[in-house]
Amino acid sequence: MGNREDLMAGAKRCLTEKGYGRTTARDIATASGVSLAAIGYHFGSKEALLDAALIEATEEWAAALGTVVARAAEASEDPEERFVAVWDGVRETIAEHRGLWASQFEAMVHVERVPELRDALAAIQKDGRLGLSALFQGLPEVPDTEEELSRGIFYQALLVGLAGQWLAAPELAPSGRDFLRGLELVGGSVLKPKAVPAGGPEWHGPTG
Template sequence: MGNREDLLAGAKHCLYEKGYGRTTARDIATAAGVSLAAIGYHFGSKEALLNAAMMEATKEWGEAVDAAVLAAAEAAVTPEERFVATWRRVGETFVEYRGLWAAQCEAIAQIDRTPELRQVLAGAQRMARLALAAMFQGQREVPDSEEEYALGTFYQALLAGYAIQWLLDPEQAPTGELFLEGLQLASARVLGRPVEVPE
């Protein structure tokens, strides 16, 4: 690896171990085995490097969960089974990627003081939502349409809430079955369509 790749790897390690706000430039340089000057040369600032590392780590999480979800979708018979299995697989990834989710929550809490991060995260919203719509339907990609965007927005809201609840207490975090029951109840009450909720 070159210095740039070493810096990204070091920054990701620091995000997982120390979080977004507590990571210093020296921490990253030490983890990467390079000089402090290399951060400025390759990324311009520590913040730009951390933002790039956050996006790369999020992409890696997305690839891991996508593979797990596709495997679950192949075993599912009904859309309901796929929905439950998908959320179960998503929850399983939180164990390995706990540091990423904790760092993201920390970074979002500081977003008013980090306009660069706001720009990076906001710029990725549409593609992230479309990717979630595809993932939950067991597809590689979906059309860039307003319908798929709306569906992805719904899934993103569930995912963010799920991650926060899991970080607070994994034992009380929602299950795929609970998500399905909530979806059925919300559909019945909002749309006025009675559904049979499993006991």
């Protein structure tokens, strides 16, 4: 690898082992085997390098999660069982990438004081939501529509909530079955039945 790639690898390792706030430029240089000056040359600052490393590490985690979703889809044809299996798998990936998730929460704390980080996270927010919508549906991609963004927002809220609860108390973090039961209870108390036209359901033909 070149110096830039070595720095990215070293920064990702530091994020996992030391966290976002405690990682110094010297830590990254030592982990990557590259000089301190190379950080400024390739990335401009330690913060810019850590931000880029955090985003890349998250993308790598998403790829691992895609495998979990695909495996769950193959395990059962029942939507409820797939939902449970997917979220149990998500919890496993959070446990396996604990350092990454801890660093993400640390980064959020720094957002207000680091405009560059806020801008970096805002820039990927929309793409991240569309990516989650596609991921949890087992699709390669989804169109940029209000419906898909809303679906992504819902999945994002579940994901971040699960990660936060797991980091705080792993033994109390919800399971896929807990999520399913909560969805049933909330949906039943909040959602209204769809109105049926006075003449009965509209006929759309054999494929409608």
